[in-house]
Amino acid sequence: MAVYTEISDEALRAYLSDYSLGELVAFRGIAEGVENSNYALKTTTGDYILTLYEKRVDPAELPWFLGLMRHLAAHGLSCPQPVAARDGEALRELCGRPAAICTFLPGVWPRRVRQGHCGPLGAALAELHAAGTGFTAERPNSLGPQSWAPLLDRCRAGGDAVQPGLIAELDGQLEGILRAWPRDLPRGQIHADLFPDNVFFLDDAGGAPRVSGLIDFYFACTDFLAYDLAICLNAWCFEPDFSFNITKARAMIHAYQSLRPLTEAELAALPVLCRGAAMRFLLTRLFDWTHTPAGAMVTRKDPLEYLKRLRFHAAAQDIHAYGL
Ligand SMILES: Nc1ncnc2c1ncn2[C@@H]1O[C@H](COP(=O)(O)OP(=O)(O)OP(=O)(O)O)[C@@H](O)[C@H]1O
Numbered sequence: 080m081a082v083y084t085e086i087s088d089e090a091l092r093a094y095l096s097d098y099s100l101g102e103l104v105a106f107r108g109i110a111e112g113v114e115n116s117n118y119a120l121k122t123t124t125g126d127y128i129l130t131l132y133e134k135r136v137d138p139a140e141l142p143w144f145l146g147l148m149r150h151l152a153a154h155g156l157s158c159p160q161p162v163a164a165r166d167g168e169a170l171r172e173l174c175g176r177p178a179a180i181c182t183f184l185p186g187v188w189p190r191r192v193r194q195g196h197c198g199p200l201g202a203a204l205a206e207l208h209a210a211g212t213g214f215t216a217e218r219p220n221s222l223g224p225q226s227w228a229p230l231l232d233r234c235r236a237g238g239d240a241v242q243p244g245l246i247a248e249l250d251g252q253l254e255g256i257l258r259a260w261p262r263d264l265p266r267g268q269i270h271a272d273l274f275p276d277n278v279f280f281l282d283d284a285g286g287a288p289r290v291s292g293l294i295d296f297y298f299a300c301t302d303f304l305a306y307d308l309a310i311c312l313n314a315w316c317f318e319p320d321f322s323f324n325i326t327k328a329r330a331m332i333h334a335y336q337s338l339r340p341l342t343e344a345e346l347a348a349l350p351v352l353c354r355g356a357a358m359r360f361l362l363t364r365l366f367d368w369t370h371t372p373a374g375a376m377v378t379r380k381d382p383l384e385y386l387k388r389l390r391f392h393a394a395a396q397d398i399h400a401y402g403l
């Protein structure tokens with residue numbers, strides 16, 4: 080369920096008449112994703128993605144996201160590039176929603192993460208961080224540490240129904256995370272949601288996975304660069320039984336470091352950054368879990384998957400737990 084807004088053929092043709100993209104050949108709604116309505120478009124000039132931004136994206140922030148994507152693409156990163164209409168504007172309106180067309184990226188996201196994905200992912204993350212240098216406009220992380228206590232408060236009423244004792248455990252964990260949270264680490268533009276479903280791969284001639292592009296920059300923000308790596312360690316390096324795969328982590332961190340070596344302070348902070356990242360996804364999932372009416376056509380993600388990750392990170396003494 081990710082096509083919230085239906086577009087008629089006539090409305091789309093009228094919309095496209097403002098662009099120099101040729102004639103419409105085909106379009107279809109894309110069922111994946113939960114935040115926005117996405118359509119795959121084929122015109123006589125190529126393939127594109129049309130996105131209608133739904134309620135969860137603040138329209139005032141769209142110019143920053145689109146500006147970042149344009150900057151990253153201009154600096155060599157393979158990511159969707161906003162396409163401007165003839166008047167030079169990429170951000171427009173369709174069916175009463177903010178809308179934009181971006182270039183289509185080839186590739187597929189990995190349904191099952193293998194070790195061979197993790198090195199290329201680490202390198203792609205370092206490339207993203209390098210490409211973001213020079214994009215000076217800042218966007219604070221609205222889901223950063225300052226948001227976690229208020230979010231936990233909003234889950235208080237329903238949280239223990241998900242698992243008895245959950246709220247007390249999270250109170251204890253959060254207190255420890257906030258106390259140890261680093262004050263000053265290298266900062267820059269981070270993706271902040273680089274999960275497997277936001278990374279496309281193609282196999283190279285030898286069959287090894289190669290990153291073909293990164294998508295979905297609508298949580299991107301300005302924050303600690305190493306926090307982005309902590310998010311990826313959470314999202315890519317746990318097995319279906321929630322055991323931590325140290326070989327995948329080592330491959331990811333080494334590939335990242337081959338392009339951007341981590342500082343001593345970043346290495347020392349990695350375990351608490353991983354705890355924070357697990358807390359962030361646990362809390363947004365718990366909020367959705369406890370606030371989505373039964374029967375709503377939205378796929379809820381299991382918050383407890385992130386409790387298991389959080390416990391792993393809380394037990395990690397230092398960077399050796401991550402394969403370094
Ligand atoms: N530039 C692109 N090129 C090719 N496919 C794309 C592109 N952008 C989006 N898609 C397709 O649309 C799907 C949903 O996109 P996306 O993850 O951005 O949506 P969303 O609703 O914002 O999702 P999420 O719930 O992950 O935040 C992707 O899995 C992919 O199949």
Ligand SMILES: N[C@@H](CCO)C(=O)O
Binds near residue numbers: 272274380
């Ligand atoms: N990646 C997030 C969803 C928001 O994109 C999660 O798995 O909780």
